[in-house]
Amino acid sequence: MDYFLTEEQQELQNLARKVAKEKVAPVAAHHDQTGEFPWDMVKLFAELDFFRICIDFDYGGMGGGVTELSIITEELSRACGGIALAVAGTALGIFPIIICGNEEQKKRFLPEVADGKKLAGFGLTEPEAGSDAGAIKTRAIRKGDKYILNGKKHFITNGGVAGLYTVVALTDPSKGSRGASAFIVEDGTKGLSYGKKEDKMGIRASATTELIFEDCAIPAENLIGREGQGFIVAMKTLDKSRPGVAAQALGIAQGAFDLAVNYARERQQFGQSIISFQAIQHMLADMATQIESTRALIYSTAKYIDSGGKDFSKESAMCKVLAGDVAMKVTTDAVQIFGGYGYMRDYPVEKFMRDAKITQIYEGTNQIQRGVIAQRIIREGASKSK
Ligand code: COS
Helix, strand or coil: CCCCCCHHHHHHHHHHHHHHHHHHHHHHHHHHHHCCCCHHHHHHHHHCCHHHCCCCHHHCCCCCCHHHHHHHHHHHHHHCHHHHHHHHHHHHHHHHHHHHCCHHHHHHHHHHHHCCCCCEEEECCECCECCCHHHCCCEEEEECCEEEEEEEEEEEECCCCCCEEEEEEECCHHHHHHHEEEEEEECCCCCEEECCCCCCCCCCCCCEEEEEEEEEEEEHHHEECCCCCHHHHHHHHHHHHHHHHHHHHHHHHHHHHHHHHHHHHHCEECCEEHHHCHHHHHHHHHHHHHHHHHHHHHHHHHHHHHCCCCCCHHHHHHHHHHHHHHHHHHHHHHHHHHHHHHHCCCCCHHHHHHHHHHHHCCCCCHHHHHHHHHHHHHHHCCCCCC
C-alpha cells in the first residue's frame, strides 16, 4: 500500500527500519530478559536525530508531527516495542509543552530533549486514578514564586530515566478535574524521588516507576497554560499521542507476522511446509488484512492531525482500539503458528504477544477509548463523518 509519504518521511522510514533490524533486534531479547534500560539505543537514537522528530525547528527539532512519530515508533516496534518507547514515551512527555507550553518553556526545555540529552515522561495516572483521570489527588499549592507538589504518580513510562516530567496535579481540589493544572518537573528537583522499577509482563526494556512528590518545590513558571487547565492539557496530549501508541501496537503486530510467515515457510509437517496448508494460509491472510487496515487508519489520522485537523479525539481513540486489539490477535495467532515452539522463550515470538498486551491497557484502556468514540457518536449523530 502507498500511504503517500513524502520523500523525507520515506527516508525516515527506511532509516528506522534498518536501525530496527540491524541494531534493535539483536539486543531485544537481552533487554527483555534483564529489564536493563537500553541506554546504548537511546544514544544511537539521539545520534540519528530520532528525538528531534516532532519538535519545531525553532527549538532544535525537525518540525515533524504525529506522522513522523508513528513512522519511527512502528518501525522500531517491529524489533522491540519496549525499546521503541524510549522515543514514543518521550514524545508523550513533551506533548503538553508542545501543545500548551509558552515560548519560554519551549525554549528552555525542548532543545535538550531534541538533542537526546534528556528523555521525558508524562505523569497523570495515580494509584487510585487510572481510567478515572479526573480523580487524581496529587496536590500543587502555590507558595510565593513556587508550587509545592505532594502525592504519587503511578506506572510512569521513562520513570527514573527521564530528565523531565510533565505532571498533572490539583491546584484547587474543590473544583475536581477543573481544578487540575499541568507542570514541568525536572529530575533532580528536591522532593522528587522514584518508586521501585516495575517488573512487567512485556515492554520490559522500558522503565516504569512511580514518581513520588514530597514537598517538591518547583518554579511557578513551570506551570503549563493556566491554573485549572491541567485536565484539558492531559486530554489534548492523549488525543495527540494515541496514534503513536497505535503505531507501537502496529509495529509489534507486523514484527510477529513477519516471524510467523518465515516460520510457516520453514516448518515441515506431513512432508510439506505448513504454509501450504489452507488453515495456516487463512490465518496469515486475516493477520495481513488486519495489519494493513490498522496502518491505513493510523496514517490517515496522523495526516489529518498534522494538517491542522481539529477535534480528532474519536479518530485517535479508534486508532488505539483497533491497533491494540489487532496486535493482541495477530501476536496470539503468530504464537499459534509457531505451535509449541511459539510458547518457548527460546523463540522470539512469545515476547511480541507479551509486549502487545499493554497496548490495550495504557494511555487509556480500550474500554475507555470505546467510551470516547461512543460519546462523539452520540454528540455528532449517526452518519456524520469528517
Ligand atoms: N480535549 C479537550 N477537552 C476535553 C477532552 C479532549 N479530548 N476530553 C474531555 N475534555 C474536557 C471536557 O470538555 C470537560 O470540560 P468542561 O469541564 O469544561 O466541561 C472536561 O474535559 C471533563 O471531561 P469529561 O466530563 O468527559 O471527563 P471525565 O472525567 O468523564 O473523563 C475520560 C473522561 C474517561 C475520557 C478521561 O478520564 C480519560 O481519558 N481517561 C483515561 C485516562 C488515560 O488515558 N489514562 C492513561 C494514563 S496517561 S498515559
